Amino acid sequence: MIFYFIFIAAAALSILAYSVVSFWRTRVPFVATPNDLRKRIAAALSITSESVIYDLGSGRGTFLFAAESYHPKTLVGYELSPVHYWLALAIARLRHSRVKFVRRDFMQADISKATIIYLFLVSPIVQKVWKKIKSECAPGTIVATLSDTIIGHPSYSTINLRPHHPRTGKLYLYRV
Numbered sequence: 001m002i003f004y005f006i007f008i009a010a011a012a013l014s015i016l017a018y019s020v021v022s023f024w025r026t027r028v029p030f031v032a033t034p035n036d037l038r039k040r041i042a043a044a045l046s047i048t049s050e051s052v053i054y055d056l057g058s059g060r061g062t063f064l065f066a067a068e069s070y071h072p073k074t075l076v077g078y079e080l081s082p083v084h085y086w087l088a089l090a091i092a093r094l095r096h097s098r099v100k101f102v103r104r105d106f107m108q109a110d111i112s113k114a115t116i117i118y119l120f121l122v123s124p125i126v127q128k129v130w131k132k133i134k135s136e137c138a139p140g141t142i143v144a145t146l147s148d149t150i151i152g153h154p155s156y157s158t159i160n161l162r163p164h165h166p167r168t169g170k171l172y173l174y175r176v
Contacts, residue, residue, distance in 0.1 A: 032059055033120050033146060034169070038066035040161045041171055045116055045144060047072050054078065054114040056106040056129060057121050061088035064099045067118075074113070075099040078106035112136045120146040127151055134176055141176040150174055 033041065041063060047053065051072035055064050058077025068075055077099060079085045085103040092099050102109065107129065111117065114137055119126055126148045133143055147170060149155065155172040162169030 031120070033063045035062075037146070037161050037169055037171075038063055039069075041118070041144065041146065042067040042070060044159050044161075044171055044173070045118075045142065047116065049073060051115050052076075052113050053116045053118065054106075054111055055118045056111070057119070057125075058088065058101065059084045060091060061097075061099055061101060063118055063120070065091070065095060065097060068097060068099060072116075076114075077101045078104055078109055080105050107132060110136070112138070114141055116142045116144065118144050118146075119148075121148070123148045123151075137176045139176055143174040143176065145172045145174070146170075148172070 045051075045053075045067070047067055047070035049071055051070075052074040053064065053067055053072050053076070055061070055075075055077045058064060058079045059081075061077045061079075064075045064077050075098060077088060079088060079101060080103065082103060085101055088099075088101045091097075092101065111133065117133060117137070119129065121129070126145055127150065130143070130150045130153070133141070143150070147168065149172050153174060155174050157173040159171040159173070160169065161171055
């Protein structure tokens with residue numbers, strides 16, 4: 001019994017340490033796109049068979065798996081965390097998914113082929129990546145941010161995905 005307790009305590013401490021180190025490195029905590037919003041977000045993006053969707057900071061890839069049901073041309077998730085990256089790969093394999101995951105800092109990635117970019121990041125990172133998106137992506141590229149706005153750039157659409165909870169679940173859509 002004591003071995004079981006020590007094992008659980010060690011696992012919990014390892015997860016906590018990993019989370020602290022990951023946050024320190026990226027300044028982005030892991031927060032998955034809420035289950036109740038994934039399909040609504042994908043539906044709001046007008047995904048077509050020609051869409052090339054990038055999720056920057058994709059975590060386990062849950063948004064991309066929801067978007068896959070709309071049959072876009074390409075789905076790519078960039079994730080720096082090795083744990084979330086490997087978990088996303090495992091889930092993709094189990095689902096027989098076409099989603100491609102890349103374990104890389106998205107600030108160093110070529111995102112120029114994207115027609116839709118999804119961001120669920122903290123505000124300072126959203127502001128930083130917006131500069132990259134403007135410099136690399138083609139005019140007309142759609143950028144969707146969950147919960148955070150791009151300061152100084154008005155969205156062309158704001159969708160309240162949770163009407164009964166107006167402080168959470170707002171999707172902001174922008175065009176480059």
